[in-house]
Amino acid sequence: MSKLLALALAAALQPAFAGMLDFNDITNSDDAAGFGMVQLMDRYLLSDGVQFTGGAWGERSAYNCDGFNSFVAHDLSCGAVQLASDPHNVKSSSDVSFTINFADGFTTGSSFYYSALKDTRFSITVYDQLDGKGTGKAIAASTSATCDVSGLTFCDWSLADLQFAGTAYSIVVKGADQTFMLDDLNLIQAPANPNPAPEPGSIALALGGLGALGWSRRRAARR
Secondary structure: OOHHHHHHHHHHHOOOOOOOEOOOOOOHHHOOOOOOEEEOOOOOHHHHOEEEEEOEEEEEEOOOOOOOEOEOOHHHOOEEEEEOOOOOOOOOOOEEEEEEEEEEEEOOOEEEEEEEOOOOOEEEEEEOOHHHOOOEEEOOOOOOOOOOOOOOOEOOOEEEEEOOOOOEEEEEEEEEOOOEEEEEEEOOEOOOOOOOOOOHHHHHHHHHHHHHHHHHHHHHHHO
16 A cells, blocks of 8 residues: 555544644553664554654653653653664664654644754754655754753753644654654644535536436427
8 A cells, every 4th residue: 555545544534633642652562672662654644644754763761651761751751752763773873864744734833842962953844745745844943951860861842833834744854863852743734625626426416417407408398
């Protein structure tokens, strides 16, 4: 099944995303190594219509949550998403990215919280097509303060307020390996088209009805 077909099927079968993804459903058992690290991919596609591609790893915190990674999630919860090639391995200097797709489209005012290592170079861009395609709008963001708690990597969170014109369908985050985390993703669904194009079946039914009406009028005129 193609990616676009899977997204369309999820949108048709499931209610649109409402509320917030806080990633607290991630457990140690999601990870074969028992560390609570899982590449998200289609994890939330059928339930919420949200798809991740690339280096988006859901992780469970070691801070009072029995996970492996030493971070404090936003609002002191247990789960968050790390930008990483593979957090099981030693981080590299290479750049990595992940994309968030939402087939129903989202509007300005959508948001998420992020934490980034000091002086880390990263970017957040929203696009008006899926998979980071089409026209992009860069979202202003800066690195967070260094954690003041010994042993913790991520703990200071900032709000990424996604302000843009029109409707967006994807978010792309790029940066160095294992230097950025995301939490509490809140996508505001774009309003439905108030005048949707009629389906082919409806058009055929309407044309058939008009044809029958014309035939009945011609028959009445002959009488």
